[in-house]
Amino acid sequence: MRIYVYKILVLFVAIFFLYQFTIGHTIYKFQNKFYSSMNKKTVDEFKDKIRTEINTSLKKDKILNKEDALMLNQLFNKLSSEIRNAK
Secondary structure, eight states: OHHHHHHHHHHHHHHHHHHIIIIIHHHHHHHHHHHHHTOHHHHHHHHHHHHHHHHHHHTSSOSSOHHHHHHHHHHHHHHHHHHHHTO
16 A cells, blocks of 8 residues: 555656646746736836827828728627617
8 A cells, every 4th residue: 555655646746747847837938928028117118109009090180991990880880789689
């Protein structure tokens, strides 16, 4: 019985290290990349970029071309009809 317990413990330790060296390490790298890219300075730069793009688009006479306007109109009509029918 003691040998069985030792074998099970060794198996679990081996599986744990195998996981950590393969999948766990990959997840850790992605997690670090995500958190390092989302620092406060980057988020503020992204917000400023969005604000400048919105301001430049508001200064234009037409923001959308005719095809995009028709497509958005159809989308809004479909959404409004689904919302009315949801009651």
